[in-house]
Amino acid sequence: MPEGHTIHRLARDHGALLQGREVSLSSPQGRFDAGAELLSGRVLEAIEPYGKHLFYAFEGEVLLHVHLGLYGKWTTGFGPPPLPRGALRVRMTTGDAWLDLRGPTACEVYSPPEKAAVLARLGPDPLRRDGDQLRAWTRISRSKAPIGQLLMDQAVLAGIGNVYRAELLFRAGLSPFTVGRDVSQGTWEALWEDTRTVMRAGVKAGRIVTTAREDRTRVSGRVSREDSHYVYRRAGRECRRCGAEVRTQVMAARNLFWCPHCQPA
DNA sequence: GCTAAATGTTGAT
DNA sequence: TCAACCTTTAGCT
Numbered sequence: 001m002p003e004g005h006t007i008h009r010l011a012r013d014h015g016a017l018l019q020g021r022e023v024s025l026s027s028p029q030g031r032f033d034a035g036a037e038l039l040s041g042r043v044l045e046a047i048e049p050y051g052k053h054l055f056y057a058f059e060g061e062v063l064l065h066v067h068l069g070l071y072g073k074w075t076t077g078f079g080p081p082p083l084p085r086g087a088l089r090v091r092m093t094t095g096d097a098w099l100d101l102r103g104p105t106a107c108e109v110y111s112p113p114e115k116a117a118v119l120a121r122l123g124p125d126p127l128r129r130d131g132d133q134l135r136a137w138t139r140i141s142r143s144k145a146p147i148g149q150l151l152m153d154q155a156v157l158a159g160i161g162n163v164y165r166a167e168l169l170f171r172a173g174l175s176p177f178t179v180g181r182d183v184s185q186g187t188w189e190a191l192w193e194d195t196r197t198v199m200r201a202g203v204k205a206g207r208i209v210t211t212a213r214e215d216r217t218r219v220s221g222r223v224s225r226e227d228s229h230y231v232y233r234r235a236g237r238e239c240r241r242c243g244a245e246v247r248t249q250v251m252a253a254r255n256l257f258w259c260p261h262c263q264p265a
Numbered sequence: 266g267c268t269a270a271a272t273g274t275t276g277a278t
Numbered sequence: 279t280c281a282a283c284c285t286t287t288a289g290c291t
Contacts (some may be wrong), residue, residue: 072283
């Protein structure tokens, strides 16, 4: 399940399997029959991640646009693909590998202008080399909205989701209720740099781990699910740093988590 | 074994 | 504001 780190990881992994290859597409579920037929048999030229969006560029100036949403998932394997089970929106195959897509919010054929239109409404992506923190700062520094809402707004920053929102604000010691225009530029720049650091680690590990070693219960071995977050989904439990009770409240239509002591209003 | 919630967004009401 | 998308998992029993 995807925030930006998952998308960038998929782009990398799928590139290794598909780039420069002729790809066959089908839609066993039937909901993408026309698109699969249009794209099938073309060479996959490039895969580009932006925020939570994936763009698969095929020869002939046509793209596959995928947004996983909350449930969407890719599974991959080598050799002959398994018999299709369940609601399988798209299957892509090369001679060697297969890739199955289930449950995406978006799976559609795009033209280059349609891709450009999506990019035009997204803020900078901290995982991209061209991610420009000043573009986000322009929005944040003028906004009366709380920073916990702004971080979730894909027009402000592309790729952050509910886990990173909670965890990044905790790491910054910043209250989610601080309004954008009250955030200092120095605080923002540090937050942006920390976002890049933490999300890059997420791409590498294939999961979100935001805790420092000294804040974990168990210090060696694989980081447990329990140990991988400071506040996300820890409502009512003790803050790892100070012992105060972690709080929760809906903000931007999602459950927000924070420590009232480490992130004072 | 069952239910609810979940790392997200869109489009209808 | 809410249903839809559709799967996985946590937390119950």
